[in-house]
Amino acid sequence: MLKASEAAVVSRVSLRDVNRVIDEHILPDAFVSSDNGRYVLAGACSLIPFYFASARRLTSEERLSAIRTAEPRLARSRALPWAALLREDWTLRDDFLTIDLLPFMKDTGERLDDLAAARELVTTSPDILGRTPVIRGTRVPVYDVEASVAAGHPMERILAAWPSLDAEKLRLATIYAEANPLRGRPRASTDLPEGSVIITDRRVPRVRKAE
Structure with missing residues (x-):
């Protein structure tokens, strides 16, 4: 789990946007924790930029539906290495709509690596x-x-x-x-x-x- 401020950096959005996806339950509740602060599942950080970046092309209902469809797959990020997740098919299909979450997964993986390196750099x-x-x-x-x-x-x-x-x-x-x-x-x-x-x-x- 990442602090809200860490999730903002990994997702490349503002802290305000992270708080919004928590407050408005845009992220599934299973991916969020409010115990002793606000935390977001690292894998769920791929859904945050997807939600905002796709706003011009998809309705709010379509974006939320895609997030709920991806929820079971992302839940596995608790147990699987990120490299293994990237080898999976992240194409979501619903009638005529097809969404590929892989670019968001790749970018999130790179930012998680950066965050880990930044933590190691500082003492x-x-x-x-x-x-x-x-x-x-x-x-x-x-x-x-x-x-x-x-x-x-x-x-x-x-x-x-x-x-x-x-x-x-x-x-x-x-x-x-x-x-x-x-x-x-x-x-x-x-x-x-x-x-x-x-x-x-x-x-x-x-x-x-x-x-």
Whole structure:
């Protein structure tokens, strides 16, 4: 089972959309858990993008019918490896309507692999920044990396600030941070993150207003 925020990353939709498919029972109840938080069966994450991506071509009833038809097959994702699921026929047929869920299954499998790699990349330790999540083997806080990416800083600048990282680590750090968002308001700080270096220190003089 994945946290709702993780399911959003794997499904490539917003957290709001994940909450919607839970609240409106678009996903079968068997694929959702509300015990101590909201969780979605990993295999069911293929149904979430299908529901939204097919909205222009299929009615809500047709999409829900397809999801209910796929339910018994996806229930097996609890016991079967993902590679085995991909070898199955994911074509759904209902009278004149034919739907192929395989592209959604493949994309979900790739995103699950990315999520697993992102989890492996990040570590915490009481001896490193007081258990702040950092990139494994470094002291680089993962949320500082994600903030730099989200701010639109060029990759070259970010990699220059943290020479121990590379493009793949940046990508996975962003996935981890999105799947595990920080709670509350971020702490404001004027200090550079530990492990970074100054690229430029050009200061712009403050313009005083005329009295």
